Amino acid sequence: MKNKKNFASQLADKFEVGFSKTFPKILEILMSKEEMKMVLALPSTPKEVARRLNESENKVAEKLRDLYMRGIIIIEEKTPEGPNYNITKAGIFMDFILFDPRYDKYGEEFLDLWKDFYKETQLVPVQEENIPSDFRVLPLEETIENTRILPYEQTSQIIKSAEKIAVQLCACRKRERNCDAPLETCISLNQLADYVLKRKMGRELTKEKALKLLKNCEKIGLIHQTANNDHPDVICNCCPCCCAFLRSVIYYRNKAAVVKSRFCPKIDPSKCRDCLKCTRVCYFSAMVKKEGQRVFIGDNCYGCGLCAAACPNNAIEMVEVFPKKHIPPGEGWCPTLVPDW
Structure with missing residues (x-):
């Protein structure tokens, strides 16, 4: 019979970080063996997971809902049979856990595990040049002529066009603890903001307060970064000593870790x-x-x-x-x- 360590190792493989010695330890803290078995059965709906594991559908649905609210899994699509749950990328998973203040109860040792995991996964492998990074640097708006900059490159326009805005703690500074830059600087937009608020990981911001926050971040030399596509749902305000992407570029010369601005x-x-x-x-x-x-x-x-x-x-x-x-x-x-x- 498999023990918890076996399931954690198998789940690390599913997250595509099976080479990590630290990630299974994190999973063992976050989940029970029974929960790991459910996550290993994804992607799927509660009904299908219940069938595979020979469990009550109501019990499975309740447990998957709980795992979602804890940031372990996400909802990829809504189907007539219920939510289709799945895991996400390991790096996003890390943020979805560290955003959540409820995990603070695990203390500094828990953060140290995430710090070790980051070193294993984010810094050592050099990203392939033909696979762009998930994140891109945003230029300071005041330095660019408006006629040449696209709306999704302008922090002000990204904020002004958002239907919902939330701010949560910076997962990178929370993990690394290398500087005294403010923590509450990570801005989520639209559907991602709904997710942050649903899990009670942050607070809603008006557009005016979000713009003021961005200006304050600029004054202390933080760099704006966003999702590397034309529908940005996040604006991070990053320091070079803690940011997962900037650290990889600056200290480990992994130049493909973040995409340059235009x-x-x-x-x-x-x-x-x-x-x-x-x-x-x-x-x-x-x-x-x-x-x-x-x-x-x-x-x-x-x-x-x-x-x-x-x-x-x-x-x-x-x-x-x-x-x-x-x-x-x-x-x-x-x-x-x-x-x-």
Whole structure:
């Protein structure tokens, strides 16, 4: 008979992180053996899971609903036979657990496990160049001419077009604990906001308060990132020392971990005074100091616009370097459905 460790290992394989030594330990904390058996039976409806496991449909439906509310599983679609449940990507699963303050009861050791898991999975493998990252850097709006920027590249337009907005704790800063940047900075939109509020992981924001939050994040040098498609459902405000994507790029040189914005700085030598302020705000080592002068390394640039915003002489202009098709069509970061119950 299989024990809990066997099921946890099997479930780690299902999440496609079977190589991780840490992930099964996390699963053992989060789930009972019986719950793992149900999750292993997915994707499916409660009726089909009950048939496979020879259990009562009502019992299975109630348990799957509970697993959904705990962030273990998502709803992929609604069918006449009930919700079709499934697991999500391991990285999204990590966020859906860490967003939830109810897991704080497990303490620092639980966060340390997630920190170890991140090191195993996010930093070691270099993402294949032909598979774009789930996330993309958003340029600072003030540094781009409105005529050249798309609505889903503008933080203000993303917020203004949203029907529902929520804010929750940053899962990355909660996991890493490397800085004193504010935690409540992760903005969810529309269906994802409904999900966050359904699970009571965050609070609803007005558009005005969301825009104010973004401005405050810009003032302290955080970088905006969003889902790498034309229907963004999240705006993260990221620090280089904790962010899953930025850390991978900056400290481990996994350049494909996040997609660059469509813009890049163009420097006017006649205006540049080599004050080096741009080098002090650049996280990506694109603007660097060499022999007392500013040097731009274009390959390192991710188009965040922090350098242009910091320049006191208006010597830096953000110019379009990638076409509109650089941003693929899509449905947000995690299009999980929200149930009626």
